[in-house]
Amino acid sequence: MQTQLKLYNSKNREIEVFEPLNPPFVGMYVCGPTVYSEVHIGNVRTFGSFDLIYRYLLHLGYKVRYVRNITDVGHLLDDTSEDRISKKARLENIEPMEVVQRYTVDFHQTMEKFNALPPSIEPTATGHLIEQIELVQTILDKGLAYVSNGSVYFDVAAYNKSRNYGELSGRNVDDLISNKRALDGQDDKKHPADFALWKNAEPQHIMKWNSPWGVGFPGWHLECSVMSTKYLGKQFDIHGGGMDLKFPHHECEIAQNKAGYDEEPVKYWLHTNMLTFNGKKMAKSEGTGVTPREMLTGNHPLLTQAYSAMTIRFFMLQAHYRSTLDFSNEALQAAEKGLKRLMVALEAIDGLPTFDKSSVDVNDIKEKLYGAMNDDFNSPIAIAHLFEMVKWVNLITDGKETINEADRSSLSTLAHTFVHDILGLQNETSNDGSEKIDGLIQFALELRQQAKLDKNYSLSDNIRDRLKEIGFEIKDGKDGTTYNPI
RNA sequence: GGUCUCGUGGCCGAGUGGCUAGGCAGAGCUCUGCAAAAGCUUCCACAGCGGUUCGAAUCCGCUCGAGACCUCCA
Numbered sequence: 001m002q003t004q005l006k007l008y009n010s011k012n013r014e015i016e017v018f019e020p021l022n023p024p025f026v027g028m029y030v031c032g033p034t035v036y037s038e039v040h041i042g043n044v045r046t047f048g049s050f051d052l053i054y055r056y057l058l059h060l061g062y063k064v065r066y067v068r069n070i071t072d073v074g075h076l077l078d079d080t081s082e083d084r085i086s087k088k089a090r091l092e093n094i095e096p097m098e099v100v101q102r103y104t105v106d107f108h109q110t111m112e113k114f115n116a117l118p119p120s121i122e123p124t125a126t127g128h129l130i131e132q133i134e135l136v137q138t139i140l141d142k143g144l145a146y147v148s149n150g151s152v153y154f155d156v157a158a159y160n161k162s163r164n165y166g167e168l169s170g171r172n173v174d175d176l177i178s179n180k181r182a183l184d185g186q187d188d189k190k191h192p193a194d195f196a197l198w199k200n201a202e203p204q205h206i207m208k209w210n211s212p213w214g215v216g217f218p219g220w221h222l223e224c225s226v227m228s229t230k231y232l233g234k235q236f237d238i239h240g241g242g243m244d245l246k247f248p249h250h251e252c253e254i255a256q257n258k259a260g261y262d263e264e265p266v267k268y269w270l271h272t273n274m275l276t277f278n279g280k281k282m283a284k285s286e287g288t289g290v291t292p293r294e295m296l297t298g299n300h301p302l303l304t305q306a307y308s309a310m311t312i313r314f315f316m317l318q319a320h321y322r323s324t325l326d327f328s329n330e331a332l333q334a335a336e337k338g339l340k341r342l343m344v345a346l347e348a349i350d351g352l353p354t355f356d357k358s359s360v361d362v363n364d365i366k367e368k369l370y371g372a373m374n375d376d377f378n379s380p381i382a383i384a385h386l387f388e389m390v391k392w393v394n395l396i397t398d399g400k401e402t403i404n405e406a407d408r409s410s411l412s413t414l415a416h417t418f419v420h421d422i423l424g425l426q427n428e429t430s431n432d433g434s435e436k437i438d439g440l441i442q443f444a445l446e447l448r449q450q451a452k453l454d455k456n457y458s459l460s461d462n463i464r465d466r467l468k469e470i471g472f473e474i475k476d477g478k479d480g481t482t483y484n485p486i
Numbered sequence: 487g488g489u490c491u492c493g494u495g496g497c498c499g500a501g502u503g504g505c506u507a508g509g510c511a512g513a514g515c516u517c518u519g520c521a522a523a524a525g526c527u528u529c530c531a532c533a534g535c536g537g538u539u540c541g542a543a544u545c546c547g548c549u550c551g552a553g554a555c556c557u558c559c560a
Contacts, residue, residue, distance in 0.1 A: 046560035242560030331498040334510030380500050384508035475523040
């Protein structure tokens, strides 16, 4: 029997049994990208991790509403009054919304390549300005924010009198004062830890809107509070995001929600870890921000070859979502080969010879697979067990183990469910192998077999090599020859 | 400086107080005309130093090292 799903709640740093607020419904909010440029492969890992979680929850039968936002309001860069989206727009001489549109589309295309399911709702920040302004007003009315020079700031000190700012990230307000780095430059604030709910816009600022406090734009943390509440309610089950968003972003979100709605918004906080390159977090500024496009084409100085989307997905799934994952050509090549072995075995299951008895224990594999996933979505363990299954399949193929028809059928269902539905791995070596192509290859194999019988090895090797060039790998087994698309 | 995480074999990466992770790479064997594929076997490990324990890579302490966050960040 499958055990209960347990997950690591980063709110209290403990593994907890997953109990939705209103089963079978599950509300899940994940912080999406800011669409001012192409996402990099580290972003793909984050959304891939949540895709795994989403898929598994769906598989367990939950009715999941998965909300992932698009941040299309540019938020401020360091010491300029310019934001990322406006800057990009200025550099490329286009409308900010063109920037947004371009990279939103690009993001969707990318996630589709990596076989990530689209969220149920993908709201945009600019589409929820009224709600954001309302929340700012509510917080102001409660005396937990103040207006200053056309901007509105969250009053951390006032909030902290009755609440605990820093509960998620384990910080306390006093530390935040004393450790605040220099160069804040935000003289409008009463307290260094205060954060903007609404920001006054300079005249040259492009993306700005009217508000009760003047022309400006919303603070970065506001959109997630507003949109999660709007679509999932004041309390919902799961909130996810990258670890780097824990502070200040998620901390501020909690504060806004509690200040505005007087509710503990999130039951389970899930934070995914970073993809690293040479042990360091990927960052464009460090020259380590590899884009999916570069990965897929191999067109990057640090890459020795191109990697397929499924290779990359599989590579990422071989690490737990809460661990950092270090990224190298060697590791990716290992994933490429491993994935191929897995997929070949998966496709072979339905063609396995059956016997009266089974020497394999399908139920045991099943329990191990669910056990792994129920243990905080431990995909690397699940994959390890899938490779156990690969071994069984190969031994049966070699006639060293046996399986009966019922077991073969349940093994096939189990394996396909885990590989395709839960891990989201697709067979990329498209067997565009229509029956006609298969017939042609079988014919070529017959010719090769005859050549071998005639000891015409140069011909048989030539057939083998040519088929490989075309994209089919020949495998001589004990009981004849088979082939696989490469 | 503050908060926190982590240090596993050639590489990536799981895990647990005593029992095989797994993938890739390496070695040997089986199969084979050769190869590939597949199978079997095998080598390589838990940063260092102490402590707790019958027993620790797994718990505690210290040292060294790495990283994340404290500012936009997946």
